[in-house]
Amino acid sequence: MYWEKELEILERKSLERLQLERLAKTLGQAAKSPYYGRFPEIVRFVQSGMKAIEQIRELPFTSKEDLRNNFPWGLLAADKKDVVRLHSSSGTTGNPTVVYHNRHDLDSWANLMARSMYAAGVRDTDIFQNICGYGLFTGGLGFQYGAEKLGCLSIPAGAGNSLRQIKLMRDFGTSVAHVIPSYLGRLFEVFKDEGLDPRKDTKLHTLVIGAEPHTQEHRLRIEEMFGVKAYNSFGLSEMNGPGVAFECTEQNGLHIWEDAFVVEIIDPVTLQPVADGEVGELVMTTLDRQAMPVIRFRTRDLTRFLPGACPCGRTHRRIERISGRSDDMFIMKGCNVFPMQIEGVLMKLPEVGDDYRILLDTIDEQDEMIVEVEVRQEWFKGDLAFLDRLQRHITRLVRDEVLVRPLIRLVEPGSIPKAEGKAVRVLDRRKK
Ligand code: COA
Numbered sequence: 490m491y492w493e494k495e496l497e498i499l500e501r502k503s504l505e506r507l508q509l510e511r512l513a514k515t516l517g518q519a520a521k522s523p524y525y526g527r528f529p530e531i532v533r534f535v536q537s538g539m540k541a542i543e544q545i546r547e548l549p550f551t552s553k554e555d556l557r558n559n560f561p562w563g564l565l566a567a568d569k570k571d572v573v574r575l576h577s578s579s580g581t582t583g584n585p586t587v588v589y590h591n592r593h594d595l596d597s598w599a600n601l602m603a604r605s606m607y608a609a610g611v612r613d614t615d616i617f618q619n620i621c622g623y624g625l626f627t628g629g630l631g632f633q634y635g636a637e638k639l640g641c642l643s644i645p646a647g648a649g650n651s652l653r654q655i656k657l658m659r660d661f662g663t664s665v666a667h668v669i670p671s672y673l674g675r676l677f678e679v680f681k682d683e684g685l686d687p688r689k690d691t692k693l694h695t696l697v698i699g700a701e702p703h704t705q706e707h708r709l710r711i712e713e714m715f716g717v718k719a720y721n722s723f724g725l726s727e728m729n730g731p732g733v734a735f736e737c738t739e740q741n742g743l744h745i746w747e748d749a750f751v752v753e754i755i756d757p758v759t760l761q762p763v764a765d766g767e768v769g770e771l772v773m774t775t776l777d778r779q780a781m782p783v784i785r786f787r788t789r790d791l792t793r794f795l796p797g798a799c800p801c802g803r804t805h806r807r808i809e810r811i812s813g814r815s816d817d818m819f820i821m822k823g824c825n826v827f828p829m830q831i832e833g834v835l836m837k838l839p840e841v842g843d844d845y846r847i848l849l850d851t852i853d854e855q856d857e858m859i860v861e862v863e864v865r866q867e868w869f870k871g872d873l874a875f876l877d878r879l880q881r882h883i884t885r886l887v888r889d890e891v892l893v894r895p896l897i898r899l900v901e902p903g904s905i906p907k908a909e910g911k912a913v914r915v916l917d918r919r920k921k
Pocket residue numbers: 620621622623626627628629647648649650651652669671672675679700730821822823824855892893894895
């Protein structure tokens with residue numbers, strides 16, 4: 490029933506005591522980093538201790554901006570020789586955000602992943618296929634080490650190449666797969682093109698879906714298409730990656746692992762806690778990380794705590810599926826995109842005019858990002874070969890920046906519709 494019974498069903502009072510103990514250690518560790526060591530509030534708590542977990546509200550928030558401004562080593566709290574891995578994701582513009590791990594951190598993360606997958610019913614008898622980007626994306630190695638710790642036979646398939654994904658599933662009898670939900674429509678189409686039905690022609694019984702927002706209706710459609718149970722997996726690189734919050738087999742919200750994180754939900758405008766059960770921005774503090782503790786990280790993800798106890802017996806609170814963001818980031822094919830990144834690329838080019846527009850659409854069951862770019866009149870009148878070269882050049886620059894290939898449409902100046910005098914930057918028409 491549980492991966493770590495004593496921690497997963499810990500009575501709330503004991504869980505809070507454990508949080509307080511771990512927070513004291515975390516603050517002591519964080520204060521060793523050049524960045525956090527500068528905050529008198531942190532140093533004060535390191536010296537005099539914290540009496541109740543609510544006092545965390547006296548500590549400063551950390552934003553993606555802070556991580557980027559202190560790139561690359563500012564938040565590192567350990568000796569570089571003890572750090573064994575980093576993960577990095579792109580920021581709005583300029584420096585990426587980087588998270589460092591020592592061996593303890595990686596073990597702790599793998600354990601949270603194993604715990605999460607176990608809660609969703611995955612067992613060591615399962616054959617697990619990870620259809621997700623490896624490399625710097627945390628979903629690759631994060632799920633990989635978790636599945637190995639759990640004891641599954643794991644297939645590190647990576648993203649892309651749908652035909653090979655299906656062959657792997659059929660050759661080895663994959664029973665569980667981790668997949669980004671928006672890709673499952675495309676995968677299903679390829680099954681159909683091959684004359685196959687995943688319900689009959691695979692041994693899949695469980696899908697773990699996450700890394701991007703999706704609705705309950707989308708989940709039900711996925712369950713129907715593949716004949717499986719699909720469980721929501723939530724995480725973010727700054728808090729390791731996946732393994733932060735996960736659905737148990739009750740499918741009634743995501744348990745957020747409170748022995749590993751302090752969780753707050755705040756009003757993104759007033760920065761004060763919202764009333765219990767109200768939607769706000771998730772703020773998280775690591776409790777079991779040594780190389781790079783992060784304090785009160787503003788995730789920008791909007792959610793709320795769900796009331797009541799879960800029939801599974803786990804005492805860690807549940808959050809509702811993520812309902813939006815308090816910034817303008819969107820996720821395309823599992824890659825985070827800030828419109829400013831695209832603007833940054835376009836505005837460096839002398840041929841590009843004043844306006845651009847990002848259209849997100851589902852074409853043949855595959856999500857695509859179309860970027861309409863106004864070209865200055867003198868260039869727009871240029872020959873077709875020139876425009877073709879410009880289009881390919883912009884495609885490459887945007888792809889290098891956001892990691893997905895955009896469809897670039899070059900358009901005449903003034904042709905992008907304006908909303909109240911301003912160009913509408915992102916239009917999301919994706920099938921949800
Ligand atoms: N996951 C897995 N495969 C995907 C995918 C996704 N989210 N989105 C598209 N693909 C597949 C496509 O279907 C295509 O394979 P096929 O033609 O055999 O069906 C292949 O990847 C390339 O697709 P394309 O549309 O040309 O992609 P791109 O160049 O714009 O992007 C990806 C390349 C998909 C590899 C890149 O976006 C990626 O790595 N996405 C996954 C990110 C991820 O894992 N995020 C989780 C972080 S925790």
